[in-house]
Amino acid sequence: MKIKRKQFLLRVILSIWLFLLAVQVSCNIPTIRNPRDWVQMVQYSIHLPVDQKVLQQSSPQQWLDWIEKLSGEKPVMIEGQETFLRSRYSYAMFLDYPEAQAMPYLVEQVLQYVKPEQIEIDPYTYTDAEKSYTWQNLIVRLPGKLVPEEKILLTAHFDSIVVREGNALVLAPGADDNASGTAVLLEALRLLSDESFEKTIEIVFFSGEEINLQGSRAYLQDHDFQNIKGVINVDMIGYDSDNDGCVEIHAGTDPESQQIALLLQTTITNYQLQLQPEMLYENATNRSDHASFWAQQIPAILVSENFFDQQGSGVCPTNDPNPYYHQTGDTVANINSHYGHQISQAVILTIVQLAVPY
Numbered sequence: 001m002k003i004k005r006k007q008f009l010l011r012v013i014l015s016i017w018l019f020l021l022a023v024q025v026s027c028n029i030p031t032i033r034n035p036r037d038w039v040q041m042v043q044y045s046i047h048l049p050v051d052q053k054v055l056q057q058s059s060p061q062q063w064l065d066w067i068e069k070l071s072g073e074k075p076v077m078i079e080g081q082e083t084f085l086r087s088r089y090s091y092a093m094f095l096d097y098p099e100a101q102a103m104p105y106l107v108e109q110v111l112q113y114v115k116p117e118q119i120e121i122d123p124y125t126y127t128d129a130e131k132s133y134t135w136q137n138l139i140v141r142l143p144g145k146l147v148p149e150e151k152i153l154l155t156a157h158f159d160s161i162v163v164r165e166g167n168a169l170v171l172a173p174g175a176d177d178n179a180s181g182t183a184v185l186l187e188a189l190r191l192l193s194d195e196s197f198e199k200t201i202e203i204v205f206f207s208g209e210e211i212n213l214q215g216s217r218a219y220l221q222d223h224d225f226q227n228i229k230g231v232i233n234v235d236m237i238g239y240d241s242d243n244d245g246c247v248e249i250h251a252g253t254d255p256e257s258q259q260i261a262l263l264l265q266t267t268i269t270n271y272q273l274q275l276q277p278e279m280l281y282e283n284a285t286n287r288s289d290h291a292s293f294w295a296q297q298i299p300a301i302l303v304s305e306n307f308f309d310q311q312g313s314g315v316c317p318t319n320d321p322n323p324y325y326h327q328t329g330d331t332v333a334n335i336n337s338h339y340g341h342q343i344s345q346a347v348i349l350t351i352v353q354l355a356v357p358y
């Protein structure tokens with residue numbers, strides 16, 4: 001009995017040693033001399049490739065949790081005070097409405113993942129028929145390690161609106177439009193902020209989209225855009241009432257934009273995500289912030305639920321528009337979290353490939 005136990009123990013020790021040796025060889029770690037090297041080696045062995053991290057460390061519930069908070073379903077803490085984000089109407093968010101403080105909420109959230117010098121609060125002036133307002137975008141930078149001047153953008157608008165009912169200043173939940181896209185940006189930050197990439201990733205939260213794309217137009221006026229190599233804009237990705245997984249990829253007619261769209265389509269296939277991508281070229285919409293980039297000849301795509309394509313021009317027979325669009329009923333109750341999370345994963349994995357892990 002005793003001899004068997006000894007043999008067993010010896011085998012266990014031998015297996016552990018062989019495993020560590022294999023890790024040492026596969027991670028190119030030179031001769032191990034002191035205990036610190038062993039610690040480093042274990043850290044190497046648990047550091048997942050970034051795509052595996054995205055696949056393993058995000059869930060539909062984590063994605064939905066951001067939407068619950070951004071749309072006033074769940075309370076949030078801002079500067080230690082509990083509140084609800086019941087409206088994200090741009091006219092309310094920057095006028096001190098107490099339940100419209102999405103901007104300070106987002107700033108606090110992103111500072112969990114990056115240093116203050118990596119964020120820019122980007123103010124701009126919007127003038128309507130009556131007066132001028134100062135609104136803000138939020139820009140977060142993950143600097144590239146090899147070619148930091150080259151930028152890949154992941155964008156979404158975080159403002160919302162309601163029309164023909166209610167009062168947007170006090171209630172505009174916008175769970176699908178566009179807390180669903182904003183949640184992709186927050187998941188991307190959570191998953192990618194400690195990773196290294198060749199190019200700079202800029203994660204941009206636009207305000208004023210619902211008022212004729214004010215935020216993205218202002219961003220392009222205030223920033224050098226010559227080195228933007230690609231933009232993925234995410235707007236409304238949470239509604240799929242027929243569970244067909246149809247996702248619209250609006251590529252437009254520019255070949256470089258179409259390359260990004262094809263990469264997203266391939267990513268969905270290669271990672272076996274449960275989505276049916278529908279490519280839109282001539283019939284792509286310009287009704288979101290990607291259109292501001294197209295106007296400057298910057299390669300960009302829009303990713304959305306099956307909202308726009310009424311003709312059913314590709315794999316999806318017809319569209320499946322959210323009936324609560326721009327209504328007070330656009331709440332988490334109507335969000336399909338499995339579907340939206342699959343799109344979130346596809347988008348983040350595509351950003352990873354565009355920025356190139358370093």
Ligand SMILES: [Zn+2]
Pocket residue numbers: 157177178209235236288
């Ligand atoms: Zn929208």
